[in-house]
Amino acid sequence: MHGELMPGEHLTLRGLAEEYGLSMTPVREAVRRLSTEGALALTATGRITTPELDAARIEELAVLRSLIEPELAARALPRAHFALIDRMNAINSSIAEAAVKGDACRYIRHNLEFHRALYLRAQAPAMLAVIETVWLQLGPTMRRLYEEQSRQVPPRAHRVMLAALKAGDEPALRLAVKTDVTRGLRHLLGQEGAG
Amino acid sequence: MHGELMPGEHLTLRGLAEEYGLSMTPVREAVRRLSTEGALALTATGRITTPELDAARIEELAVLRSLIEPELAARALPRAHFALIDRMNAINSSIAEAAVKGDACRYIRHNLEFHRALYLRAQAPAMLAVIETVWLQLGPTMRRLYEEQSRQVPPRAHRVMLAALKAGDEPALRLAVKTDVTRGLRHLLGQEGAG
């Protein structure tokens, strides 16, 4: 899952097959699928590795998030009732828990769950599918981002998102989502000024 | 390729294997891959069909295009030199040719080639990959859209795009791309007012 593999590792079909107690065939299909989604990469010779993303690629993916996620949030807004906000609050607490424990994997997972909980309400499966593949590609990077920042609290943009949701304020929500999604990228991307 | 299959058709692994002179294994992988990209759909029991898109899904995909493609165009703009514009003009002629011949398949293909030629200049492979999967999913719909409109000329938005490119006018380019991408959707989506 998200954040469990470090970039640059290299895997083998037979190894994965044994690890999961399967034959090569299903493993191959899974690997090919993941590689089309960008979660894995196949070298020209067919070796399987976790892709090493360069800064340009990361910036692109972040821009994709900043383009699509505010739209998803805006579409979810009219359908967001109290139960959803409660649930997002709960997830936010889980994020805080993972943060103080320094559990990168859970932190990342809960973070995405926070966003997904909202976007599920958008009734936009195609957009959700696209953004999930973007998340998948960002997985290793998010882990590194987390480790370099070693946060102790949930992102403050999350609280802003929740406030905008309660207020039914679409522009504020769009902005908060975009802020959250872009958070930390200046740090990770260095000086190159990410669009 | 794009626009060759009508929605609702159903395919078999063995049929495709024979058709392409391959074994089932590579065909299976290709089908699985295409299904994760949304170009094909697997029923719960595993049957392979070309997905029947409802209006909501089409609207989502169109919005994805309208979010991402202007960004790609804007990124390509500073790098668009005369050779590119010439090439796009040539492709536009091919579109016109296919239009008068009523060749839906070539029309669609050249249309996408027109966009791709521009976006390739954006140096944004991740975004390009995402938009290509969106195109793939829209394939069958684009064909139906073409057949219902039976155009005789290339979209006028294409000319506006070329003009904006020559002028180096980013806002105009973004708008032209968005217009082109949204073209015809009101017609296809009926009265529901596509965002």
Add this chain to the structure above:
DNA sequence: ATGGCGCCATTGTGATCACAAGTGCCGCCG
């Protein structure tokens, strides 16, 4: 000692096979 060459193990690809689940059809019974 080190760099280049060649061999061997590793690894992905494609093919074929056995199996299980599903579908559609045909016949039987009401």
Add this chain to the structure above:
DNA sequence: CGGCGGCACTTGTGATCACAATGGCGCCAT
């Protein structure tokens, strides 16, 4: 004559096998 049950065929899944290419390792020559 129509509805229902069972059977055969179709079809996807998973496993195993043969092969080709690649990468790594050791050996030899300089």
